[in-house]
Amino acid sequence: MNYWYSKIKIKPGALKKRWEKRAARAKTPQRTIPIRKVSNRQELKRRIVRNLGLLDAAKNGRDCRIKKAKHCLGVGSIAYHIIPQMRGDATRFVRENVVWACVACNRGEQMNRSLYRQYHVDIFGKERVENLESIARGEAHFSIAALQTILENTRAEVISRGGVQA
Numbered sequence: 001m002n003y004w005y006s007k008i009k010i011k012p013g014a015l016k017k018r019w020e021k022r023a024a025r026a027k028t029p030q031r032t033i034p035i036r037k038v039s040n041r042q043e044l045k046r047r048i049v050r051n052l053g054l055l056d057a058a059k060n061g062r063d064c065r066i067k068k069a070k071h072c073l074g075v076g077s078i079a080y081h082i083i084p085q086m087r088g089d090a091t092r093f094v095r096e097n098v099v100w101a102c103v104a105c106n107r108g109e110q111m112n113r114s115l116y117r118q119y120h121v122d123i124f125g126k127e128r129v130e131n132l133e134s135i136a137r138g139e140a141h142f143s144i145a146a147l148q149t150i151l152e153n154t155r156a157e158v159i160s161r162g163g164v165q166a
């Protein structure tokens with residue numbers, strides 16, 4: 001045995017010091033992993049919408065809120081827009097517009113918008129739907145910084161409710 005490292009001399013006490021440092025570090029509360037700041041517009045939107053869906057689930061339960069599709073899964077897994085996202089940013093992040101639903105109902109809504117509009121009125125009330133429709137007639141533009149702020153706020157809220165955030 002004559003490995004090079006066998007010749008390294010460690011100062012007496014150095015190992016002990018190292019172990020003490022490690023033990024002290026282990027005792028301090030774990031630092032949170034910094035979340036890399038998202039700057040991609042599409043990704044920011046996707047995450048905000050996801051969080052809004054999770055917040056609705058936290059408030060109203062994880063069941064699908066729509067339950068109208070023939071093959072509704074019963075339990076939701078996605079954020080669902082009452083006013084479709086394609087209508088633009090004015091209603092995209094409005095809380096009343098995003099509910100928790102299943103993929104089957106989301107697909108159904110995409111296939112038959114007018115039928116589902118009536119469902120929305122039945123489920124959420126005419127006032128809520130009409131209010132969202134009037135907001136959708138306006139225009140909105142969000143800067144990257146504004147989106148980042150919305151994402152941070154929604155994420156904090158999801159975490160405070162004990163959910164898994166996007």
Ligand SMILES: [Zn+2]
Pocket residue numbers: 064065066067068069072073074101102103104105106
């Ligand atoms: Zn459903």
